[in-house]
Amino acid sequence: MPPALRPHVVARTPYDVDFGAPGTHRGLPSTTITLVLPLDDPLRVSWARSAGSLHAAWASLSGLHTEPAAIHHDGSQRGIQLALSLDGARMLLGRPAADLSGALTDLDETGVPTELRQLPERLHDLPSWPARVALVDRTLARLAARAGDPAPRAEVAHALALLTRGARVEEAAAEVGYSRRRLGSLVRAECGLTPKAYQRIARLEAxxxxxxxxxxxxxxxACGYADQAHLAREWSALAGCAPTTWLREEFPFVQDRDETPGAGWDHDNRDSN
Structure with missing residues (x-):
């Protein structure tokens, strides 16, 4: 991945997965914005716990969320998945991540730069994975160079980093010189979640x-839970299943992924960083 993209793109993952039969798999909450560019068919996604309609898109975009998504497939999937940092949402999409919080949408619905909206069609015309990855990298590098939206204020970015590492909300607020209430307002304006919700997702991710x-x-x-029972409760609340269920259902498809945080809706990871 080009060095200029590393602050903005946490992971860039080409995937080619054979599930063996049609079905769904879980998209877990993440501290990153998930952008999926499928190759063969539009990606079909819904919230796992709601009766809402299925969203199908050639460029599926999801903001931060606190419930699992259900990714529907016909037995196989190919494409490129991107995990964008909060800074990356501003720089590459031209808007704060809070604008996408809890949303299942696509590039055409969000007013992102034209060059990014044209990316799915251009990917379909390319014959190989190296060519597709190179196109994604070039497109994102050009957008990053234009600096679409101001970066988050440094205090908020630092507070979010502290929360990710397990600091208590009041400790993070004191570290950056804000009241807990003020920090909560700024974090929600940046990512669409409260500091506590963001921290829970970061812990689940770890x-x-x-x-x-x-x-x-x-x-x-290791991840800051009080005990194994606490881990199980939080996993069920945020992922919609017990950790052992996720291991049984999903782990065979993601066990070769790299250790970069923020993998979003995990597919079989063939990251080309």
């Missing part, structure tokens, strides 16, 4: 990277 590699009790301790 646990997801360790599940299947370490015992659940060790995962709970």
């Amino acid at each position: 646990a997801r990277r360790l599940l299947g590699r370490r015992p659940l009790a060790e995962v709970a301790a």
Whole structure:
């Protein structure tokens, strides 16, 4: 990945997955904006817990959310998935992540730069993965160079980093010189979530990277949960299933992913960083 993109694109993942049969898989909450560019068919996504309609798009875009998504497939999927940082949402999409919070949408509905909206059609005309990845990188690098929207204020970015590392909300507020209430207003304006909700998602994200590699009790301790039971409750609340269920259903398809945080709606990871 071009160095200029690294502050804005947490992960860029080409994927080619054979599930063996039609079905769905879970898209877990993440601290990043998820942009998926499918190749064969529009990506069909819905919120797993609601009866809302299915959203189908050639460029599926999701803001930060606190419930799982259901990604529907016909037995296989190919495309490129991007996990954008909060800074990346401003720089590449030209808007704060809060504008997309809780949304399932696509590029045509969000008023992003024309060059980005044209990217799905241009990808379909290319014959190989290297060519597709190179096109995505070139497009995003050009957008980053234009600096679409001012970066988040430094205090908010620092507070979010502290929350990601497990600091209490009041500790993060004191560190950056804000009241808890003021910090809450600024964090919601930036990402669309309260500081506590953002922290819960960051903790889930950290646990997801360790599940299947370490015992659940060790995962709970390493990620800041009170105990294994706390981990299980939070996983059920945010992911819609027990950690063991996710391991059984999803882990075979994501076990080769890299350890970069913020993988968003995980597919079989063939990251070309």
